[in-house]
Amino acid sequence: MPKRIIAGIQRVGHSTIEGIRRLGHATRFFLLVLLKSGTSLRRFNLVIRELFYVGVLSLIIIVVSGLFVGMVLGLQGYETLQKYGSESAVGTLVALSLVRELGPVVAALLFASRAGSAITAEIGLMKATEQLSAMGMMAVDPVARVVAPRFWAGVISMPLLAAIFSVMGVFGGYLVAVVFIGVDAGSFWSQMQSNVDFRIDILNGFIKSCFFGVAVTAIAVFEGYDSPPTAEGVSGATTRTVVTSSLVILGLDFILTAFMFRGL
Amino acid sequence: MSSETLVEISDLNFSYNTRRILNGVNMSMNRGQVIAIMGGSGSGKTTLLKLIGGEITPSSGYVKVSGQVIHELSRDALFAMRRKMGMLFQFGALFTDLSVFDNVAFQMREHTNLPESMIRDLVLMKLHAVGLRGAHHLMPAELSGGMARRVALARSIALDPMLIMFDEPFTGLDPISLSVIGSLIRRLTDALEMTSVIVTHDVQESLSIVDYVYFIADGVIAAHGTPDDVRASKAPFVHQFVHGETDGPVPFHYPAQTYLKDLQLEKTVA
Numbered sequence: 001m002p003k004r005i006i007a008g009i010q011r012v013g014h015s016t017i018e019g020i021r022r023l024g025h026a027t028r029f030f031l032l033v034l035l036k037s038g039t040s041l042r043r044f045n046l047v048i049r050e051l052f053y054v055g056v057l058s059l060i061i062i063v064v065s066g067l068f069v070g071m072v073l074g075l076q077g078y079e080t081l082q083k084y085g086s087e088s089a090v091g092t093l094v095a096l097s098l099v100r101e102l103g104p105v106v107a108a109l110l111f112a113s114r115a116g117s118a119i120t121a122e123i124g125l126m127k128a129t130e131q132l133s134a135m136g137m138m139a140v141d142p143v144a145r146v147v148a149p150r151f152w153a154g155v156i157s158m159p160l161l162a163a164i165f166s167v168m169g170v171f172g173g174y175l176v177a178v179v180f181i182g183v184d185a186g187s188f189w190s191q192m193q194s195n196v197d198f199r200i201d202i203l204n205g206f207i208k209s210c211f212f213g214v215a216v217t218a219i220a221v222f223e224g225y226d227s228p229p230t231a232e233g234v235s236g237a238t239t240r241t242v243v244t245s246s247l248v249i250l251g252l253d254f255i256l257t258a259f260m261f262r263g264l
Numbered sequence: 265m266s267s268e269t270l271v272e273i274s275d276l277n278f279s280y281n282t283r284r285i286l287n288g289v290n291m292s293m294n295r296g297q298v299i300a301i302m303g304g305s306g307s308g309k310t311t312l313l314k315l316i317g318g319e320i321t322p323s324s325g326y327v328k329v330s331g332q333v334i335h336e337l338s339r340d341a342l343f344a345m346r347r348k349m350g351m352l353f354q355f356g357a358l359f360t361d362l363s364v365f366d367n368v369a370f371q372m373r374e375h376t377n378l379p380e381s382m383i384r385d386l387v388l389m390k391l392h393a394v395g396l397r398g399a400h401h402l403m404p405a406e407l408s409g410g411m412a413r414r415v416a417l418a419r420s421i422a423l424d425p426m427l428i429m430f431d432e433p434f435t436g437l438d439p440i441s442l443s444v445i446g447s448l449i450r451r452l453t454d455a456l457e458m459t460s461v462i463v464t465h466d467v468q469e470s471l472s473i474v475d476y477v478y479f480i481a482d483g484v485i486a487a488h489g490t491p492d493d494v495r496a497s498k499a500p501f502v503h504q505f506v507h508g509e510t511d512g513p514v515p516f517h518y519p520a521q522t523y524l525k526d527l528q529l530e531k532t533v534a
């Protein structure tokens with residue numbers, strides 16, 4: 001019996017140490033990627049190629065989800081607000097929810113599962129098939145040539161995708177509230193305009209999405225580069241990318257919100 | 265043929281975790297030579313090439329390439345050295361997101377400022393040498409195993425290195441491509457005064473093109489000599505290998521406990 005307890009404690013200790021080791025490893029790798037970003041900036045067409053795979057191919061899911069989230073917000077918002085006779089505020093509600101929270105957060109969650117997983121799987125497979133070793137043997141640094149362009153493409157795409165998500169959401173809210181239900185268009189837009197502040201709302205939402213972009217792509221490239229060079233290794237790493245990114249996005253969102261909107 | 269030493273390996277030891285793979289290997293390779301490394305599966309041939317390329321670090325001993333100890337080089341110096349090396353990986357390792365043409369052009373684009381028109385000519389020449397000029401627009405996924413290997417070979421000679429390591433270049437080739445590739449390696453080595461290291465199981469083909477043969481077994485050089493020495497050798501090890509006999513000193517099995525024990529028959533026997 002005591003043996004089993006000791007073994008249990010050992011396991012907890014082991015996984016704690018292992019987790020901290022990986023965190024340190026990931027941080028070092030992150031700094032390494034930043035350090036070796038020179039090539040990506042000098043040869044920007046490498047980043048542009050990845051922007052297509054990471055950003056452009058994520059567009060459809062972002063546009064469609066944004067539209068539906070906005071439509072649901074419009075519907076729910078109208079149902080609640082009309083009880084208080086303030087259905088004209090539905091525009092404000094839709095816009096503020098999207099710009100401050102849902103835009104950055106939901107877009108980042110979708111981005112992690114669409115683009116993050118793809119980045120991890122691609123880098124992991126390149127490692128498993130010795131393409132990264134082969135590149136190193138050709139005196140080309142795989143971190144500079146393969147990892148850094150994908151990282152920067154993710155960092156650039158994320159805020160843009162979040163913005164597109166919010167725009168589509170506002171349009172969805174407009175469709176439901178104004179076109180279908182018949183809220184006055186003038187008050188819908190003017191209320192939104194006077195209550196959404198550029199610095200407090202839009203800029204903060206933008207800053208959030210930048211943080212999420214860095215976090216998701218950093219996790220994705222690290223998991224790919226660190227994955228065991230086997231089929232199970234790559235599939236496990238892909239799953240970890242989605243799970244870890246999602247948790248980090250939600251945790252980070254809480255911290256950032258606390259800093260940004262506490263005084264309001 | 266000049267006899268200047270390009271690669272010198274001295275008392276090289278290497279282990280994966282606690283398993284000893286190489287156990288005091290000594291070799292020397294001259295410019296203008298084609299050298300074959302033979303040995304049973306799992307005897308550490310690929311490991312030896314990785315040590316020469318500096319991908320892994322020996323636990324003791326050293327590899328010197330043109331007078332410099334590989335594992336003591338700084339990262340930049342190692343990369344500078346690797347520009348003069350080519351390596352054909354055992355499983356090809358073509359970049360799957362690039363076409364055949366772009367795979368061969370990869371190093372030219374990364375390391376030189378050659379104009380695109382000249383890169384085009386060079387790439388087509390390299391592909392022509394391996395008989396795949398017509399396949400330059402294909403993606404690696406569209407190639408057969410032997411074709412992929414030949415593209416990888418064209419890629420490894422793209423920048424005319426001074427040292428090329430071929431990890432099983434003949435595997436998966438039909439007899440015709442096999443002798444074409446064999447004589448290509450020979451001709452390149454002579455024309456460019458480079459050094460080629462071939463890891464191979466193809467005893468007959470390699471004996472006809474190489475200058476020197478090393479046999480690895482149990483982590484050491486079990487035998488070495490010129491092809492004529494090898495053919496004439498009476499050493500049981502060499503004889504077994506060259507003639508592909510099942511009985512002899514080379515074990516076919518990976519080290520294990522006794523077969524009886526593994527099948528759990530020992531208890532009943534005892």
Ligand SMILES: Nc1ncnc2c1ncn2[C@@H]1O[C@H](COP(=O)(O)OP(=O)(O)OP(=O)(O)O)[C@@H](O)[C@H]1O
Nearest residue numbers: 280281285303304305306307308309310311312354
């Ligand atoms: N990454 C690794 N981790 C642990 N052990 C390894 C690793 N790679 C190879 N080995 C072990 O090292 C030994 C030598 O492997 P190596 O790949 O050098 O063999 P080889 O001579 O090239 O064999 P083959 O002719 O089958 O390609 C093998 O027994 C293998 O089990």
Ligand SMILES: [Mg+2]
Nearest residue numbers: 309310354431
């Ligand atoms: Mg091998």
